[in-house]
Amino acid sequence: MxxxxxxxxxxxxxxxxxxxxxxxxxxxxxxxxxxxxxxxxxxxxxxxxxxxxxxxxxxxxxxxxxxxxxxTTDLLRPGPRPxxxxxxxxxxxxxxxxxxxxxxxxxRGDSAARALSAQEAERSRVARELHDEVGQTLTAVLLELKRVADHAPPTVRDELRQVQETTRGGLDEIRRIARRLRPGVLEELGLVSALKALTTEIAGHSGLSVRRRFDGHLPDLGNEVELVVYRVAQEAITNVARHASAGHLDLTLSHDRDRVDLRIRDDGRGLGDSAEGSGIRGMRERALLIGAGLTVHSEPGGGTEVRLRVPIPTRSS
Known part of the structure; x- marks a missing residue:
């Protein structure tokens, strides 16, 4: 009827x-x-x-x-159906x-997967060009500056040494950017080593005090899942370093029988009433690609906690 x-x-x-x-x-x-x-x-x-x-x-x-x-429906936060x-x-x-x-x-999942895949490919291409083209060019400039400085008169030598140091600093920065664009440590040594390298690098540049805890014998998540976990951690830690005005950061990677938990907590100023930016929405899109759950909890003056719950992939026999 x-x-x-x-x-x-x-x-x-x-x-x-x-x-x-x-x-x-x-x-x-x-x-x-x-x-x-x-x-x-x-x-x-x-x-x-x-x-x-x-x-x-x-x-x-x-x-x-x-x-x-x-x-109330949000495609980035799937909930129960009516x-x-x-x-x-x-x-x-x-x-x-x-x-x-x-x-x-x-x-949305298919389009996000294609977009993120293209983004990762573009990051890898830019990282290779920075390392192979710009990096080699600056290395050649450093060698030429050293050769010129060795034969230059003393009045000019000090200035050439300063140019060398500036060029060397630019080369180090380019290498750091290339590592962030294409985490070679993740491919070669695994997720835990990549997270350790990431937090060490952020702490060195931002002055954050970082405390890390990793459970032993973490399960094999696969390359795609580990890349998502790494990118979520990278985005969260970068947000803390740039915007949170925090002094301490805790990173925990733990697991139980059926999932792996990534927690990143800081003691900064929190999100306040501001809407979620593109960084957090990007983390949500990545989490959806692997069927993970992402929560962002913040209290004014009490810091922010980002938690990623990743289901352990089942291995077919």
């Missing part, structure tokens, strides 16, 4: 019952209308309106739940909405 006919029949039932009560009951209407008759009719009308409102509220309650779900309660068109509408959400989440 369509929604139109359901509402029509609900109103028809109320009106028929009211007409039957008026025809078969002791109530009559005089001309002019007596006060008692007006009271009875007013009370009957009030009863009709209340009964109609209750019936409509019960019948349209699933639509209210669907409206709330539509206004239950397809009700009958006829309402239940079909809720099922259609759930199907649409499934399709949108799948399409």
């Amino acid at each position: 369509s929604l139109f006919w359901r509402i029509f029949l609900l109103n028809a039932v109320v009106l028929v019952l009211a007409a039957a009560a008026l025809l078969l009951g002791p109530v009559t209407v005089s001309t002019p209308v007596l006060f008692t008759e007006a009271v009875v009719l007013s009370g009957g009308l009030a009863v009709m309106l209340v009964a109609n409102a209750v019936l409509l509220r019960v019948g349209l309650a699933p639509l209210d739940r669907l409206t709330r779900a539509m206004t 239950t397809p309660t009700g009958h006829g068109e309402i239940a079909r509408l809720i099922r259609t909405f759930n199907t649409m959400l499934d399709r949108l989440e799948a399409e």
Whole structure:
């Protein structure tokens, strides 16, 4: 039965019952209308309106739940689907909405995976060019400066030495950027070594005091999952160094029977009332790609905690 006919029949039932009560009951209407008759009719009308409102509220309650779900749905934070309660068109509408959400989440996941894959490929290309082209060029410049400085008069030699140091600092910075773009330590030595190198580098440049704890015998997560964990940790730690005004940072990588937990907590100023930026949304997109859950908890003046819960991949025998 369509929604139109359901509402029509609900109103028809109320009106028929009211007409039957008026025809078969002791109530009559005089001309002019007596006060008692007006009271009875007013009370009957009030009863009709209340009964109609209750019936409509019960019948349209699933639509209210669907409206709330539509206004609160976030594809980056998948939640439970609204239950397809009700009958006829309402239940079909809720099922259609759930199907649409499934399709949108799948399409967003595919597009995000392609975008992040392209981003990683571009990062690797830029890192290689920085290392192979710019790095080698600056290395050649350093060697030439050394050769010139060795044969230069003393008045010019000191200035050439300063240029050497500036060039060497630029070369070190380029190498650091290349390492962040393409974490070779992650590919060669694994996730724990890459996280240690990342925190050591951040601490050296930002002055953060970093405390690390890694569980022993971490399960093999696979290259794709380890890259996501590393990128989430990299983004979170970079945000702390740049924006949190923190002095201490704790990084924990632990595991239990079915998942690996990454926790990064600082003692900075917290997120406050500011909306989530592109960095956090990027972390959420990466977490969705591997079926992980990401939570960002912050208290004003109490720091921020980023937690990534990664399910351990099952190995088919």
